[in-house]
Amino acid sequence: MPLRVGYVREHFSTPLLQFQDADQDKTFTLVECPSGTGQLISRLTKDEIDVAIALTDPLISGIANGSTAYKLCGSYVSTPLNWAVITGKDTKFQNISDLKRTPIGISRLGSGSQTMAYVMALQQGWPTEDLKFQINNDIRGLIDSVNDGSTSAFMWEWFTTKPFVDAGEARFIGSVPTPWPSWLIAAHPSPDRAAPDALRSFIAGLSGYVRAFDSAANRAGPNLEVIKAKFGYPAEDIEAWLKTVAYPQDCLAIPSKVITDTLDVLEKAGVVKAPAGGFQLDHFVATDIVKLT
Incomplete structure (x- = not known):
């Protein structure tokens, strides 16, 4: 059975789509999860995908x-994600x-x-206990x-929301970059759902496309055309994003510092407790799949 790979259809996913x-x-099928990581985790839990x-x-x-x-089994994007803080077009919120x-x-x-x-x-x-949330x-x-x-505002990736801001549907009032590399790969721990050989083969194959996408030659022009064709973003937005993003050379490795630093911030924010x-x-x-560096 092909691996069921959950993903969010955004510009970050271009090497995966290639x-x-x-x-x-x-060897794998893609399952789009437009609501983001919360939906991806839910689908892993419900046996609707094997990899996220x-x-x-x-x-x-x-x-x-x-x-x-799930367990962590690979790296995908090695740079921070710039989260825009977005409010309505006519609200009182300015900062x-x-x-x-x-x-x-x-x-x-x-x-x-x-x-975030x-x-x-x-x-x-x-x-942090004062925060109030509404699920949308x-x-x-x-x-x-x-x-x-x-709601007063929400947070979402800057370039994904920029078309709505450009269209006058919402306004940016700030941004908060993540204090960690932004994307990882996770898989269900059961070999019946994500067989280790199939998972290693998928992530190794993805590494090749990630390295190609991240190369100087493709950054010089081909990436822009691919993203424009797949997502319809303006060239100036794609060029601005490409200056901010980097991918790992080996998706089958996770720096230990990524996990420890993320846990440190999340613990301070009250999201987790050690x-x-x-x-x-x-x-x-998943120690049989990925190496910690």
């Missing part, structure tokens, strides 16, 4: 908070500081949009909520 186009043996390419922080916090639906004690829109519980709200609160010096499922629901007044004796890194990773 891999799929070349996968003549159909998802955001670092909710993946790590999920395991830290007791999820057994992040204006959002204190107001309801924040999120896609799902445990999503990146929620964990905690990071934003930590940076602003707000008590996807980008359309989030934009509607900031315009109907049910057990007695501290977190054990082996608890987070």
Whole structure:
């Protein structure tokens, strides 16, 4: 059976989509999860996907908070994600500081949009227990909520939301980059769901497309045309994004520092709580698949 790989159809997924186009043996199928990492984790739990390419922080916090639906098995994007803070087109909010004690829109519980709200609160010096959330499922629901007044703002990746801002549907009032590399790969721990050989083969194959995409030659022009064709973004937005993003040379390796640094920030933000004796890194990773560096 081909691996069922969950992903979010955004510009970050371009190397994955190129891999799929070349996968003549159909060793994997892609399952789109437009609501983001919260939906990806839910589908891993419900046996709807076997592998997820998802955001670092909710993946790590999920395991830290007791999820057994997946283990980390690879790296995908090695640079931070720039989370825009977005409000409605006609709201009173002008700065992040204006959002204190107001309801924040999120896609799902445990999503990146929620964990980054905690990071934003930590940076602003707000008590994290004061945060109030409203679940709005996807980008359309989030934009509607900031315009109907049910939420003050929400957080989503900058370039994904820029077309809505350019169209006058919403406004940027700030941004919060992640203090960690932004994307990891996770898989269900059962060999019946994600056989180790198939998983290693998939991630090794993905590494080749990631390295090609990240190469100087492809950055000089071909990447822009591919992203423009697949996503329809303006050339200037693609060029700006390409200057900010980098991918790992080996997707079958995770720097230990990624996990420890992420846990440190999430613990300070009140998203996770360390057990007695501290977190054990082996608890987070599929040690038969990925190497910690």
